[in-house]
Each structure stands twice: as structure tokens, then as C-alpha cells.
Amino acid sequence: MAAKDYANTRFSGLKEITTDNVASLKPAWTFSTGVLRGHEGAPLVVGATMYVVTPYPNNLYALDLTQPGAPAKWVYKPKPLTASQGVACCDTVNRGAAYADGKIFYNTLDNHTVAVDAQTGTEVWNTKVGDIAVGETLTMAPIVVKGKVILGNSGGEMGIRGRVTALDATTGAVAWRAFHTGPDADVLIGPNFKPFYPSDRGTDLGVSSWPADMWRTGGASAWGWISYDPELDLIFYGTANPGPWNPDLRPGDNKWSCTVFARRPDTGEAVWAYQYNPHDLYDHDSVNEHMVLDLMFKGQMRKLLVHPERNGHMYVFDRQTGEVLSAEPFAFVNSSTGVDLKTGRPVMVTEKKPITGRVVRDICPAAPGAKDWQPTSYSPQTGLLYIPHQDLCQDVEALDVGYIAGTPYVGANVKMYAGPSGQRGQVQAWDIVNGKQVWKIQENFPVWSGTVVTAGDVLFYGTMEGWFKAVNAKTGAPLWQFKTGSGIIGQPITYKGPDGKQYVAVFSGVGGWAGAIVAGNLDSRDPTAALGFVNAMSDLPQHTTKGGTLHVFALP
């Protein structure tokens, strides 16, 4: 799976590459994907084959790792609808595939989940799970749990109705479907639903916490990461922002947007939920990774769920109950003063609340949050989290907006800019137990790539200028870097090749929301372009150009 393991640690036990020898890392081979849009994906290595899913048109390549230069064995082309490109909010990305039982599973932009025979490249099944006509797309990497392929939709900016779907891995038939707005029966909330906090308890909150019928177009998609704890038999994932962005138009908590759900993988039944951002004000999706970790926490061995949230706080839960044990800010935040651990609710700063027709300035973090989708890694050797993220603030003018199916449902003019550090990106090592930063590296642009950390104590990440970097996981000291052809926003991985050597692989290919100015040729004279992100990235075209290439490195 894209996130390496069910716990979403992105930790590799390989240690051929170490802090001592990484300086001599060299390119082993490269592969052009033939696609110019943002490459947020993760290559997937199964046995002696590497599987690569491109951004739209979502071609799947099987590369033979036993041969010099890893030639393609086959390519599977799902041919998604071209019009799907027009409803993808933040570039036509794909975040990767999953493998189980001889099949590769992944999602296409036009809402198909496909199963492809890993040996032959023939399609085993193809299930349509959504509709671009109402603004839905699929961008996330599915996971496979107990014979079910579990995936969530994208389209929180299009007034879709968010949901997670589980498909039978053998047949592709829908096993269950859980909506994130609407009546409890649709949300799969039943008698066994026991949220920890009173404000998440009640009947049909997915209806009553919205103005009449707005839950039908309320967003709350699930385009991020799904993790799984086999012992508790629970999957964990977060839901996205409510629609429209303008909060004045949707009084109420807007459940179950910006919420983490714990569900049974067999039935989808919700066991607990916690809403991070009731009545979300800033497009703070809660789809970031939920890492399943067992750690000594405040003197006790605990079953934890750790989540770096877009709102700037590092949430540590007891994953059995949904109780928030700690929520420390890991970045500069002025839109809230913290999280009230008694009620579970964030304490919002009134002056920073968007108001229709008025410009509210200097809101930190901005809409992409202190950290967006780009995944964190965790090393059990150092006990640290490695968070790639951004430091951006924004001005917002909330606006009236009407719902038109298939068009954006946003209602805001946004203008982002660098936060107080003056640097737009950061990688930081975070000590979960003590709730504090251990080291940090500043980057000029948002660090929109994931991180991967190894047993050799080497941490890898990429920058939007195109540098692929290795640093010492203990200290953050730079050890090695290589300039790729385009900005890096992909998820690095490391694997052992059929020859027994350790390799490191990453996509280069700028784009995504942060890189839309380059991938989409946007015009920076309009600061509100790309939902306001362009204002913060107006100099990116001087630092990188488009182009999708997979880079693979090894020691000589």
C-alpha cells in the first residue's frame, strides 16, 4: 500500500543505506510517465515488480526490476473521461495503488475503482463508484482490509456528498457504503456508536447540524489516508471540509465534516467519531494520516492514534475510545487558541472568523492548513514523527454562492502568503510523547512531498524546486541531495530489489494544489487563482517546470 503498512508509518527496516554512506547515493534508473501534471503518487513494489500509477490518464505500468533499467512488462490504460480533469479541484493527481491476492487496486479520476491482475495486466473488475456530473472524482490510494477494497471520494469544493465505499476485492461488488452527511442510517451509525465527547452524540446529527437539506451538498469527502488496526479491528480515516467554504451559509456543526471515524472494516459500522473542526471556517479538511502507534505515553503504555491536523495541532488519541489525550500546536496558529480537552472542541478566535462581504486578514494557518495531504513518517528507532508541511497565512473574503451541480461550490476569495517564518515550507521532527519539536528544516516552498524514514536513520523528502534530499533522522543534518527535472510532490519509498540492494524511489513532477501555478499555467497577476494558493507561489515558475519522471537511486 502507498503508506507502507496498515499503521501508516512509512518506516522501512532496510539499513544498507545509512547516514554514513548516503552521500554516495547515485541514480540507478529513471522512467518517464508521459504525464505533465502533478505526481503525488507512491510507486508500489511487489516482489520483483514495481507498479506505477500516473496522474490522469491513470495508466498503470508494471516495471520489471529483474532487468537492467527496469523495462515495462505491460501497461494498463483505463482511459478515464477527459471531462473528469475539469472537476478535479487540485490538479489531476493520483496518490497510488494497493496490492492484495495477486491484484493491483487503484482509483481513476473519473470514479472507477479497478482491479488489475498483477502478473498479466488484464482487468479483473472495474466498478464505477461515483459521478463526475455532480463533481465527484477519485484521487486517493485505496487500502485492502480483510478482502475489501476501501476508498473515499474527492470533491469537497464541488458540493458533493462525501462517503467511503468498500468493494469486495474478488468481485468488485459494493460491500458497504458510509456517507459523511445525512441520517445515521446513511452514515452507518448504529447502537454500537460510542463517541467520547457529548457534542458528537445524538441522533441524525448529519442532518440536524446543517441548515435544511444542505447536508445533501455538504462535501465531507474522504480523499486522504485510511489506516487499520488489526487487533482492534478498526479502520481510521478523516473526512474533508464542508461545502461551501463560506461558513456563514451553513450555521451548525456541519457533521460529519472534518471528522475522524473509527469503523469496522467488515460492515462499515461506525464505532466512534470525533469532529476536529465543528463548523469549519477555513477549508481545514481532516483527511491527513492517522498513524496507529503503541507507545509509552505519560507513563502508560497506550494504544494511540496520531494525527497532524490541518488546523495546526498534533492530535494524540486513545484509539480505543476516541479520547483526545493531547493536541499541541506543531506550527504557528492564530485562528484558534488551542483545543479544549474537556469538550474536545477547538477554541476559535472570533476576530479571525470569515464574514460574508468583508475581508478578514492574517489568518494562520491558511486553507491548506499547517499541513496538507503530504504524509508524515514515523521511526520507532528515533521515536520521532517526520512532518512535511507548510507555513502559510491568508486573507479571506467570504462570498455568497449558489449550488450548480458539476461546478465549484466555494464562496470565498482567498489570498495566501508566507507565514511568520517567511519561509513557506518546513520539515520537522516531532516528539509525540513530549509534544514538542526536536528539529526543523526550512524550505523556500511548501514541502508538498511525503517523507520516508529508514532503519539506517536516513530521512528522505523532496522540494518543489526538484531537490530530492536525504537528512539525518536524528539531527536533521543534510547528507545528500539530487536535483530532479521537476518539483517533487510525490511520496518517496525505499525497497529491496531482486538483487538484494536497497533502492530509493520518488516521483518528480510538480503540480497539486501548491504547484497548480506551474502545472496549470496559471496567471499570478490574479492572487485569488487556484483558490488563493497562487499568490503564495508566484515565483515557483522561475524555479521549476512541468514533467513527470520516476527517479530511482542506489549506492554504487
Place this chain on the structure above:
Amino acid sequence: MRSGFAFALCLILSLTACEREKRELSPQPTRSEAGLATDFVAGAGALQPSGNPAELNAPALSEGKTLFATYNCTGCHANGGGGMGPALMDDEWIYGYYPDQIFRTILEGRPNGMPAFRGRIPDYQVWSIAGYVRSMSGLVRKDAAPGRDDHLSGKKPESSTDKMQPSNSAAPTVP
């Protein structure tokens, strides 16, 4: 019995064959000077763009600007800089910059994701929006283009926008 079956088969074939073989003896001439997606025209002579009266009319362009937000055009194209959809204030035009080309783009959509608005927006409003779209890159008269913006300070108002001569087109100079 067998001949009866053959007869029936012949009858069915001849009936369906009629439809298949039907030809228009004098096909209606088609005439379309509007909405070509390219300026590259077979045969000699340049294409003459048709005008859009709304472009000369300040209230219509101002209305176009309001409608551009009302119909969620801003959701994809922002205030001209683009996002999910391409930028409209620059000098690159994928489907043409003539008023009737833009009119057709809005009405019929485009295959890479521009939705069709045919039957959803009255024609006169489409013309207003098409005029406003051209004003974003300074292709309309400055004394008609919207002169102020009541929103978050963003780009310059259209009346102060420098003309961006369409670059990826061999068409005649914009008047």
C-alpha cells in the same frame, strides 16, 4: 414453409435496407461562420470574427462580471488567473478568443472539463459573460470594461488591464 420464411426475411431486409440506402438528393447547405475552435482555415483568406455588441456596453460587461461569479465560473477560473480551469486573463486561448468562439465555449462546453451551459443561461447573459471574459485580458474597449472591484484586493480592474495580444494564434490583430 421454407419459402415463406425466405420471403419474410427478404421483406424485412428490403424494408431495413430502404433506410440504410436512403440518401438526401439535395442536402441542405450548412453554414457556420461562428464558433470555429481554430484560426487555421482551409483555403485562402482569413476568418472574419463576428462582433459582440455587449463588448461596447459598460452595463453589459459589468453584468457579465457579476454573472461570472453567479454561475460559479470563478470557482474554476478564479478572477481570471485560473485554478481548476485555465487562466483567462493571459494571452493563451485553447479554444479561440473571438467573441463567438467564447460564446460557443460557454454554451457547448469543451472536452477537457468545461461544462456546457446550453439551456441553463439565456443567450444575452452568455454574450455578457463572453464580453467580460475578453475584458480580463484587455481585449475590449477600456471605456466599457469594468473599472472597479468591490472585493478583496486582487488583480487590477479590467479597465486598467494591459491588452494581452493573443499569442498562440495566427489570427488577425484584435481591433
